[in-house]
Amino acid sequence: MTHVRIKGFKIFKDRHGRMRCYHRETGHKIDLMKAPLGSAEFLAECEKIRTIVEANRARAPKVGTLGGLLLSYFETEHFANLAPATRRDYRQCADFLEPIRDTPIHVIDTPLVAGIHDKAARKIGWRRANMLRTLLSEVFRFAIPKGLISANFATGVIPKPRPASLAYANRPWEPEECALVLRHALPHVRVVLALLMNTGLDPSDALNLRRDQIDGETIWGVRGKTGVEVAIPIGATLRKALDAAPAHGAATLLANSRGEPWTYNGFSTVWHRFKTGLERDEGLAAGLTLKGLRHTVATTLREAGLDERRIADLLGQKTLSMARHYSRSANLAAKNRETMATLETENARRNAGGAKIVKPSGKSVKPETKEASK
Template sequence: MEGKLVGVHKVNVKLADGTSTTYYYAWRGKGAPRIESKPGTKAFTQEFIRLTRDRQQNAQAGTIGSLVDDFRSTASYKMLAPSTRRDYERQFATIRIVFEAFPIKAIEARGSRRAFLKWRDTMKDTPRSADMHIALLSNVFAWAKGEEIILRNPLEAVERLHSGTRRDIIWSDEQLSTLLTKAKPHILNVALVALWTMQRQADILTMPSLAFDGARVSIKQGKTGARVRVMAAGDILPVLREAKEEKRQRVLVNSFGQNWTSSGFRASWRKEMARLKISGVTFHDLRGTAITFAYANLDRSHEEKIKLISEISGHSSEDAESIIRKHYLAGLEVIDAIGRGTKKE
């Protein structure tokens, strides 16, 4: 594996006892950090990515490395949500390992598609991740084609390896009842806001107290940039009012009264789901569950419901309708569960 990592510096060293060993460094030169993991392993590659991710490098002109740098400097890329850019940066680090010096001219050459897909298939054990990496590389090529840097994108219409979708999953009656009646308060509050606003985890955790005006919650969606106003349901009014009264920066805080970090929440969520013995569903699946609930309770036509739900949740109309068609009838018990679980004694 180490032979495929661009920049790894290999040094053969003779030890004091007369034996020889080989050390690997993330790059050549003074101050280069040594890679401690075993060469040829996944851990070795991951450590290399971690050590070189933030290192300033000047990619060679006319290569995929320079193409990536140009793509990252565009206004549209810089406007992406910070969490999205962080994910992309990790994927770019993996892409650079293999294709940093790959000539731009060779992108258009016959057979390049096969070479890129062969690389994608080396990650087939994690198909969703493999799809994300190849999709990002395709996005770079699509941008380059639009800029007339290349004449064709060899990664157009690539079939996905991962066929699953979270749209097929919502929380069951039993799971919801357990969450809403037994979860610890700092976790329950986040779940309630998710269920009653249909927003993404990142947007909920960073929601400022100022977003609540006493009746509605104003939300700027990080992924789409869209701004929506959601009527504050009675079940989350206590959470919103408490944040206002305490003059907190954010609506939701952890068990120490501090602002959540994304990693801190994920760790706490996993721990709480294990304690409650809830498995097979994710926090993200609460959005589909909430959509099912909203559809059943809105007193509007089907078309109006779909339009309103997609505007609030950030889903496309097609995704919102797919969720509803699959889960509406089965979701009637879920609707009852939300109502029962959030009802105050």
């Protein structure tokens, strides 16, 4: 049999004596049973693979272009360490820039970036446009030290404001809404909502909590979005909810009806279906979101008189260095215990109809009447 050679393809006999063929660069295999070696079908397959490879090469970002800068940033460790959701959002923003990816670096300036930002606001909305601006700022920031671009031309672009006509995004829940949702939720859903209501955790962080992150009566963790450390005491209300949750064997603290760890998309789907049913059958007001429970905790504590720093510590809104990880987290746990006690007391007051107000000092005072205030 004549030995066939095709440039770019490896043709060989495997250990079973069967002929094999694959494209060296891509690893794409050709089925020699369907396209026998040397046949017209075989040559057609080889040509098809070469055509695809050449097309992909033509689409690859060129050095010295906006697309090249994006590719360089996506290969950085900084991008790899971002939360999966953030990486996905940045990739989608890069897709929006696809039509202009061959723009030479030397023509990029602030007016050009502002024009891209304006067009994005019209096409994909103000929020996505601001995310696109943030992506470009990060790309330029990491490209400057490499000598790929002279300046960060995104910093001078003014972010788009949130339209005043839009409803309050992730609005705080009312006590009656919390009670209604908990009353109708299935046990494996109720415990998730109770955790969000009583910690202020981000939904994705709550669903990813592992059992080994619970030490005694404290939740120890790191916010997935920002890497901020948190130390959240478990209050009596949350402890009761956790104890009443269905037993399961998952490594995570929370699990679905099959005893498996929740995925964010999985719980979001269940929540949306459940919430829609309550809006239809029980008159639940529209606009409730899972992230709104984080706002609920912050609002409740602020209304109770706690300062923003204490609230920020509970919600993990301060970046801590890894060198001071244990000492700072321990301090946070002690301080947050007082904060959590205030949240427990304030939630009880709100649910009871506001019989009394508890100040951070621990002293309770009666609500001021109109006559007394005169």
